[in-house]
Amino acid sequence: MNFEELQQAWQSHGNSDKVTLDTDLVLKEVRRNAANFRATIFWRDAREIGVAFGLTIFFSYQGMKTQDWTQGLIALACLGVGAFMVIDRLKQRAKQPISNDPLKGCLESSLLQVCHQIWLLKNVAWWYLLPLSVAIGVSMIHSLGRAQNSNFPASVVLALAAVVIGVLYWGIYQLNLLAVRKTLEPRRRELETLLASLQ
Amino acid sequence: MNAQQQETLFRRWLDEHAGLMWKVVRGFAATPQDQDDLFQDVLLQIWSSIPAYRGEAKETTWIYRVAFNTALTWQRGERRRRVGHETFLKLDSSPQTHPSHVDSLREQEIVGQLYSAIRQLPKVDATLALMHLDGLSYHEMAEVLGISDNYIGVKLNRIRKQLAEILKGTTDEL
Numbered sequence: 620m621n622f623e624e625l626q627q628a629w630q631s632h633g634n635s636d637k638v639t640l641d642t643d644l645v646l647k648e649v650r651r652n653a654a655n656f657r658a659t660i661f662w663r664d665a666r667e668i669g670v671a672f673g674l675t676i677f678f679s680y681q682g683m684k685t686q687d688w689t690q691g692l693i694a695l696a697c698l699g700v701g702a703f704m705v706i707d708r709l710k711q712r713a714k715q716p717i718s719n720d721p722l723k724g725c726l727e728s729s730l731l732q733v734c735h736q737i738w739l740l741k742n743v744a745w746w747y748l749l750p751l752s753v754a755i756g757v758s759m760i761h762s763l764g765r766a767q768n769s770n771f772p773a774s775v776v777l778a779l780a781a782v783v784i785g786v787l788y789w790g791i792y793q794l795n796l797l798a799v800r801k802t803l804e805p806r807r808r809e810l811e812t813l814l815a816s817l818q
Numbered sequence: 819m820n821a822q823q824q825e826t827l828f829r830r831w832l833d834e835h836a837g838l839m840w841k842v843v844r845g846f847a848a849t850p851q852d853q854d855d856l857f858q859d860v861l862l863q864i865w866s867s868i869p870a871y872r873g874e875a876k877e878t879t880w881i882y883r884v885a886f887n888t889a890l891t892w893q894r895g896e897r898r899r900r901v902g903h904e905t906f907l908k909l910d911s912s913p914q915t916h917p918s919h920v921d922s923l924r925e926q927e928i929v930g931q932l933y934s935a936i937r938q939l940p941k942v943d944a945t946l947a948l949m950h951l952d953g954l955s956y957h958e959m960a961e962v963l964g965i966s967d968n969y970i971g972v973k974l975n976r977i978r979k980q981l982a983e984i985l986k987g988t989t990d991e992l
Binding site: 620622625626628629630631632640642645646648649650652653656716717718719720721722723724725726729812813816817 | 825828829832833836858861862863865866867870871875880883884886887888890891925926928929932940941942943945950951952953961962963964965978981982985
């Protein structure tokens with residue numbers, strides 16, 4: 620069978636194969652999916668950014684209540700992380716792939732987004748972990764200085780807390796790297812291959 | 819474009835072009851579950867894209883773009899956001915439009931083999947194969963993909979050979 624015959628069969632079959640849709644039901648589903656999608660994005664942003672700003676308020680209040688400037692420093696670090704996430708989301712929203720763009724343009728935007736996501740996760744230590752670690756570290760050293768006169772072995776407690784936080788941060792960093800390796804890098808390679816096949 | 823206009827256009831597109839959307843879905847997803855997921859994604863993207871539609875591009879070009887962009891970025895098994903999904907798709911084959919029932923069955927088998935062959939092609943080649951089989955011009959295909967017309971011809975020659983290779987022995991038996 621040659622290609623023209625295949626094409627003929629394809630087109631004739633396509634014309635006879637009638638796709639029937641319950642349009643009202645489709646509309647209901649599409650609207651619900653669109654609302655679900657918007658809600659998912661909203662709650663993801665609210666969760667991540669809300670936690671950062673919630674902690675800012677909490678540590679600001681603690682700082683004022685205990686007259687401890689280092690709590691204010693932690694609040695500032697949380698605020699910085701939250702602000703970074705807000706600015707980054709807004710900047711990336713403007714660069715999102717548009718589904719009605721030609722294929723090549725859409726793939727290029729998708730690739731840029733994935734590359735940015737990789738950059739973000741690989742550098743999580745700089746924009747997320749480091750500011751918080753420095754602020755918490757300063758707060759701990761400050762607390763250690765204040766607790767020197769007490770009988771309680773404050774240095775031991777602080778050392779333990781530092782170890783716990785260190786392990787926790789190491790875990791967060793490794794999780795981010797795992798996400799890059801398992802999900803984002805294969806996705807980047809796939810998009811690069813797709814784009815290369817259009818060059 | 820207001821919400822009423824968006825709904826009217828969407829209803830018309832479903833009425834006139836649902837077959838086109840379904841072809842794209844079948845070209846990229848093999849199992850009924852995947853087809854269902856991808857089809858819903860395509861519908862969602864088409865709905866979302868309508869406010870940006872100004873009538874400058876042909877409707878079919880627009881729908882192909884949205885459907886292919888969705889299919890190319892769709893990842894199998896990723897879909898978990900739908901809740902309480904109801905199936906709204908019905909496929910009706912109309913054998914009475916064919917000279918005979920036997921011919922119709924034969925055609926159906928050929929088309930089934932073609933879909934299977936298309937799914938074995940690299941994804942970008944699959945988009946071209948689907949449009950080529952639907953009889954789009956080189957210029958229309960280039961508009962959908964965002965590449966030059968000249969490139970299309972070169973690509974199609976290779977794709978025809980690849981399809982022939984995959985289908986070798988299969989369509990002859992049909």
